[in-house]
Amino acid sequence: MASRATGREGGALPGKVLLMLAPSALATLSNRARRRGRRTILVSATNGKTTLTAMLADVLAATGLEVVHNATGANLRSGIATTMLQAGRRGDVAVLETDEATLPLVAPDLQPDVIVLGNLFRDQLDRFGELEVLADRWRETLGALDPALVTIVYNVDDPLIAELVDAHVARATAIGVAAHVIPFGLADASVGQAGLPHAADSRFCRRCGEPLAYAHSWVGHLGAWTCPNGDLVRTAPLVAATEVQLDGLAATNLAIDVAGTSIDVRLRIPGLYNVYNAVAAAASAHALGAPTALIGPALGEASPSFGxxxxxxxxxxxxxxxxxxxxxxxxxxxxxxxxxxxxxxxxxxxxxxxxxxxxxxxxxxxxxxxxxxxxxxxxxxxxxxxxxxxxxxxxxxxxxxxxxxxxxxxxxxxxxxxxxxxxxxxxxxxxxxxxxxxxxxxxxxxxxxxxxxxxxxxxxxxxxxxxxxxxxxxx
Ligand SMILES: [Zn+2]
Structure with a gap:
């Protein structure tokens, strides 16, 4: 299929050739690594996935894990195959930046331990309704995975994502399985704006079609939302940014509450949207059992990604x-x-x-x-x-x-x-x-x-x- 504009193929040639020779290569490589104990995390989002993936790789490396990572940002199927191929048998964990439209294509083969769903925004080529199509594909992707074996780390401030994860939890409950989910988000209204920006990409409840009510929003349609009919509710984030202080372009000081333990972070990457990346990285590291005390200092060391x-x-x-x-x-x-x-x-x-x-x-x-x-x-x-x-x-x-x-x-x-x-x-x-x-x-x-x-x-x-x-x- 044609990739969306954001997908990048840079450095993906070996994987491309491999997939032509052996279409099931991803599953084979992944199974072999899993038998050796390597875990797999797929990170997807419209905005910030390169930064988030790099932050997470840094945090996990700081906890002593050997990290395999598609650091050049080759986030299509071929790039992921290249990363897996070059990693061979090594690595404790594979942290893979995954293009939004590619996630449904690779998740069934990779059988990830953790999927991180960051945000869904309208991208350049998207027309009205495409965001919903993508959300539906993500929903199907989760539906095809065994809910007992995968942890979903997700941005609860994005109603599109919260809705599809809610459906995932309901499906698991229906078959008698407790789904593993870790909602993350912001919890500091002082850095938000009242209501929703007029040009927000997503403003309607996917269950009833009514406009969502926003107490405030932080980045685009990411905010404290609720359905007026109550058929969809934003659950409290388990990992949340509190006390956010933007310090110009130099840094952002924040506290992150990680399942009840607060950590202080001085993030050297500016912008409120990077607070989301930091919180997502903390939540993902928590999902993998990283010691909370190591997460703050490691995030403080993270530097901006290329460009x-x-x-x-x-x-x-x-x-x-x-x-x-x-x-x-x-x-x-x-x-x-x-x-x-x-x-x-x-x-x-x-x-x-x-x-x-x-x-x-x-x-x-x-x-x-x-x-x-x-x-x-x-x-x-x-x-x-x-x-x-x-x-x-x-x-x-x-x-x-x-x-x-x-x-x-x-x-x-x-x-x-x-x-x-x-x-x-x-x-x-x-x-x-x-x-x-x-x-x-x-x-x-x-x-x-x-x-x-x-x-x-x-x-x-x-x-x-x-x-x-x-x-x-x-x-
Ligand atoms: Zn509704």
Missing amino acids: RFERIPVPSGGTITLLLVKNPTGLNEVLRTLVDSGVDISATLFALNDHIADGRDTSWIWDADLEPFLAKAGVVIASGERAAEFGLRAIYGGLDPEGVLLEEDLEDAMYRVLERAREFTEHGHAYALVTYTAMLKMRAVIAQQGWARAYWANEPRSKSKSRRARTKARR
Whole structure:
């Protein structure tokens, strides 16, 4: 089947060949590893799955487990097969980032011990109703697994996900099995907003069709919701973020209640949406029996994934921060974090490409709330193949036409934004909001200049990584 725009095949060739030769290879590899005691976790979400998977891999490695992880983000069937193939017999646990549409294709073969369901947002190519289709596929996926053998770690603040997990629990109960589920979410109304944003992706109860009532929401439609008819209720999260304090772009301080034990975390990855990733990682580690005391320090060590609030020092002074954007909700959260942090955004570029991995349809930029950002930035360099469309969106959003600096070439745009940072900001910090292929291109230029490690070298600290690195070095 055609993959959705977000699925990535990078580094997936060996797995692709393997699956062509032996279509049942995933099940075979997985069974062999399971007999040796390796456990499997599948992590899926529209937004944040790369960061969440990396955080979880770091936390589990910190507890002394040997972690197998598709760190390059190859999250389709072929990429997962490649990871399994390269891992061979080693590893205590496989932490696998899984594309949303791929989850139903791999779960039956992998028979995961834990499935982490992070969130479902509208992505670039999705049309009205597609989110529900995806939720239905996830529901069928859970329905085909033995509820006694799998633990579902899920975001209870996402009503679409809460509903399908509720159905999973009901199905298990009907056959006399107690389903293992760990709901996670936020529990600090002070960082939420009252009600639901007007552009929320999901606002109706899937059972009765009535609009859900929201006391408050944290990120898009993730919030404290309830069905007015009471046929679906948000259960209290077992693992929850409390006392969240956003400290600009530097960090977020929070407490996470893990099944009654509170841990303090200073998360060095900014943004409220990354609080969700941290809580999800804590809940998933808890599901695997990780000691609670080790979870906080390990999360504090987690660093941004490739291109996600990744701040790269530039030798001539200053920094460039890469911010991957790919759909309205993700873009809104990046913009909100930038604006609310109070940083100087006088030197900012927006690179919009329209390759398959970016989403061919770029109309999603019209659905995002760009206005507060544009008002604060005043000037934005528009880059990428669809630079002109972004420029139009910016002017429509109230930016003075003279504030749109068109520079289609990404490399030129990068040097121009760094120049602006030196000229117009105190500390020389530049920000680059980039779609997926624009991020890869810019990251390649940065690696070429030697400012940061190349893509393949950017893997989390884990035992599996260091072993792989040693193997590479020996060759
Ligand atoms: Zn209802």
